[in-house]
Amino acid sequence: MKQLLEELQSLQNEVINIVSSVPEKNYSQQFHPDLSPIGWHLGHCVYTETYWIREQLHGQQTIDNSLKSLYIPELSKKQYRGAALPEKTELLEWAQTTQSENCELLASIINEHNSHQLLENNYLIYFLIQHYSQHIETMVMVLTEMQLQKPDFDYTNTNNLKPEKLIPKTQTIDAGRYEVGLSKMNFAYDNEQPSHSVKLHSYNIATKPVSNSEYLQFINDDVYNKKTCWSDEGWQWINATQYKYPHHWRIANDSIYYGVNHDGAYSLENNAPVHGLSFYEAEAFANWRGARLPHEHEWEIASIKNIIKQTGLAWEWCNNTFYPYHDFSPYPYEGYSLPYFDGKHYVLRGGSRHTKGCIKRTSFRNYYTADKRHIFAGLRLIYD
Structure with a gap:
């Protein structure tokens, strides 16, 4: 105590x-x-x-x-x-x-x-x-x-970000029934409860999230302008916003990308997980690679089995919207989860560099609408 x-x-x-x-x-x-x-x-x-x-x-x-x-x-x-x-x-x-x-x-x-x-x-x-x-x-x-609102940075690039073709490295999860969520014996938010069994088909999940260099390849391949990689809603959004790179990236005078965090400008590491992406961008990247985003339960089981790496460095978008588990009961008040079971909020799992350890549990369910990119969110791929 x-x-x-x-x-x-x-x-x-x-x-x-x-x-x-x-x-x-x-x-x-x-x-x-x-x-x-x-x-x-x-x-x-x-x-x-x-x-x-x-x-x-x-x-x-x-x-x-x-x-x-x-x-x-x-x-x-x-x-x-x-x-x-x-x-x-x-x-x-x-x-x-x-x-x-x-x-x-x-x-x-x-x-x-x-x-x-x-x-x-x-x-x-x-x-x-x-x-x-x-x-x-x-x-x-x-x-x-x-x-990010500063007009310019006194920035000297020390680590040129280079594009890298994504070569999938995956682990297979066999089909079966698995336990997800937490019981009331542990501290959990209402939306994590109750613990229950889910049926999953076999899937191959990437051992690492998408990196900065892999996302730069997505940019260089001009996927922001390729309609075939975007959902209808995502295509409307990207045309309205005209975004061309992650929210936390900027371009130096030498046309090299660098990052901006709470301390200012910094050099982007090639192998670090990319973040500053909306669900639409994450979905488009997955489509571009012939893959998909995981359902949150697929992510949770892979995390429980400890076969995915670099979790907790960037929130990871999942392909399902936020919904109540069976027998969901709001507690200690209705406003934390209930208003967001609206079919518009997508689940994110894992955590970021700025997420406290108490939040980085496998059952924690974050949720944002598909257009949000100011959050520290990236993605991990699944191959069927």
């Missing part, structure tokens, strides 16, 4: 440090239409822990309505959140004080051997740890977008 509380406090401090490091002029600025200002993420995380610890667990009704209207996502549109934030120093002081009080209250309630359902198997602590962890990755996205 002490270790879990210390982990929560460490994540609280990390969010504080991220916001502290951002200049005042940028702290409330929205850098991408799908991302909130970085200061909002701190306020939202602190509001969320306060709601669950004080209101739901302890029975207090002490949260100011102004906090609810700003930090409950459904009550606050992203484009207006920055203007509603308090000054940076004020938010930081409130956040640190509130976090400290919340941790003391939570420890006190636990020491009283409270039998509240939220404390069963340490559920609430795990929930808050993972909530902070997910927002930290999103905050890295915000910092990356801040860098």
